Amino acid sequence: MAVLPIVEYEDKIAETVEENPVVVIIGETGSGKSTQLSQILDRRGYTRSGMIAVTQPRRVAAVSVSRRVAMELGVQLGEEVGYAIRFEDRTSNKTRIKYLTDGCLLRESLSNPELKQYSVIILDEAHERSLNTDILLGLMKRLVKLRSSNLKVLITSATLDGVKVSRFFSGCPILNVPGTLFPVEKFYSTERPTSYLESSLKTALDIHVREPPGDILIFMTGQDDIGKMVSKLEERIQKLEEGSCMDALVLPLHGSLPPEMQVRVFSPAPPNCRRFIVATNIAETSLTVDGVVYVIDSGYVKQRQYNPSTGMYSLDVVQISRVQADQRAGRAGRTRPGKCYRLYPSTVYHEEFLDATIPEIQRSSLAGSVLYLKSLDLPDIDILEFELLDPPSRESLEDALRQLYLIDAIDESGMITDFGRTMAELPLEPSLSRTLIEANELGCLSQALTIAAMLSSEATLRSNQSKGNAKKRKQPSELPDGSGWGDHIQLLQVYEAWDLVDYDPKWCTDNDLQVRSMMFAKDVRKQLSQIIQKIAKGPVDVESSLRQRRSDKDYRNLRRALCRGYGNQLAERMLHHNGYKTLGYRSQLVQVHPSSVLESDEYGHLPDYVVYHELINVSRPFMRNVCSVEMAWVMPILKKLEKMDINKLRGGSYDPNETKLEENEANHNNKQPDETTKRPSSDDVDSKIQAARERYLARKAKK
């Protein structure tokens, strides 16, 4: 086995770690940082006073890297070297080196805020900037001060980000460890193509005809384009003159492909055959395809982002960053020198692309993360001042506070409530945690657990309700339809139907459901049940109704619990048509997603009030996963909205004078004093509630 570059740096690394509490390691692909750093520090005696934790953004990485390290050290996995991921803890009291997902480490710090069992914490792949890694970086900054004598923190990052991370940790040292990538020659287009699909197609065929053997990896934005590209490639390759070039195999690769299709890319090409792998971003970091020598990079990626001013997610095709472009190019140089064809001019790369991808923390709803931080009870930290590498916008934090207030996780002055503490314990979005608490009080916890689990697993019920579409109506689906109450109820019914056939995998495939997702839902449900039973004061019922079907056909209590939980995600139907208006501190015109099973009454009217799981803007704003609720349940939440004051919510445990000072400072820094004073006036809220009441009266009169 070749000696990894990092081994030559062992003394230097050990020395630097000895002298500094925090060290940034810039390790390129193939440097061996993921497997070697922990072993180096183990050899140097750091495991005498505690374990070494190594975090990974992905589960598969935690498992495979720990397996590798156990093998190198000649120990049984789970003994001296182990891993911990959700649903699976393979560590023991002998464990010295522990690989875990960053989400797992966050969970651990909930019950043990100083993470005392660790003497070293290595945050690997920090340049990927997952939401969890960013929060961990903030926690580490605080932790190294608290435990300056007995904690070492190492952060691995990419070249472009290293200085920034170092600056965040008051200028800690940066060590560079070279990788073992082969050179990749880059070719740029002279201009942006009008159709990147056509341009990729042409480039791929050019390579096929002219270049020596080696697989081609083509980066596309999504499933649709990949499908088109695959069929066009197959068509054009067939037309190529026989004998003029080698054989070809075209493979799609994206996340929603069934696992058996995904693994096809891991078997090598047949002899004298070139593979074309048409992939999404999944091939950028998550999956490594061997044999790739040529990369075609469109320069685009599909990215999900959250807009805190509308509460809406959107999925947009955006330009990639320079880090991403380099990562894509690197995929061509893993086994030998490669070539990367960039379908954009070099000026675009240098002048238009961002240095790094916008971190997830600036593209997500932060309700869950803010609740998490609040539950840590860090006495010295105001949540809005919590130091992060790239702080989210003030608007985004305020949005999180408002959401948390509406679902009773924090009180009117921003303090975490008892509800909030329970909610933070559950590995769910706050809305679903709140639903579970309410369901427990209303005697329908078991059903709510199932819904929460099904929503976590994204067990998409593939358009089995395409009623009007004659083409797709081959056979009517046997799946339950939510009894008209909506998608949450349908998810519940589907799971219960699966339970009735003893969780038979074949039942899933027969009904066009992914076995993987359903199994995941089952695992989540079990985990949630265990956590709830652990934290509950009294006895809880987590199993009822799974087998003995209830007689309440209207799922009344369950819908009521959902309404309480989704108090921040309510919508009201328009008086004269089936469009909806979201209710809350901001109002949007939205529609029920066409895939919903929500039913209208005999007059063709959808329910007056619904809760929704998510707002997503795809060509138009839609509510995905909706459930019918009753006005009487909605009114108390609107009342609560009336009392909401964002200035108080921001306050936390600080006294008002101090808060004021901070705000003045913020105003000064932002140089936008108008912005900070511009908050929804109470008039606004009043008028909203007034309007809702008028509509209520109008409806009542109509009936």
Next chain:
DNA sequence: GAGCACTGC
């Protein structure tokens, strides 16, 4: 009447 990239507790 539309069609969702990728992770994770």
